[in-house]
Amino acid sequence: MITGFYAGLLGAWLIFLLLSVVRQRLKHKVGLSHGGKKELLKSIRIHGNFIETVPYILLLMLLLESLEFAPWLIHTYGILLILSRLFHWNGISKSTAMSFGRKAGTIIVVFLIGFGSLLLVADFGFKMLN
Secondary structure, three states, rough: OHHHHHHHHHHHHHHHHHHHHHHHHHHHHHOOOOOOOOOHHHHHHHHHHHHHHHHHHHHHHHHHHHOOOHHHHHHHHHHHHHHHHHHHHHHHHHOOOHHHHHHHHHHHHHHHHHHHHHHHHHHHHHHOOO
């Protein structure tokens, strides 16, 4: 299962992001929220954005894979998802201002959600007509 491979890689990345938040919380002695600490806020938002987007895109991938879409498409989804998270992480890690990394990560995620959703709706519609 192709999606499982990418879920595993992204699970490892999630642990890295979780530990980054924990490290910042311990460093700044902040238990809840960000306590006005910019580095903690960046870690929280990188982690939060990951949690807000990755599970849904993995679900789209899994559905596309279960409908037997081409393996190259599923791999392309996985690679683009990883790239989007790396861009996002790099962009926010360097600056809280708008950056190339944040823009690129966002554009890729919107594309993956939109295109995957369209493929699933089109597949359903096609099957309804037949």
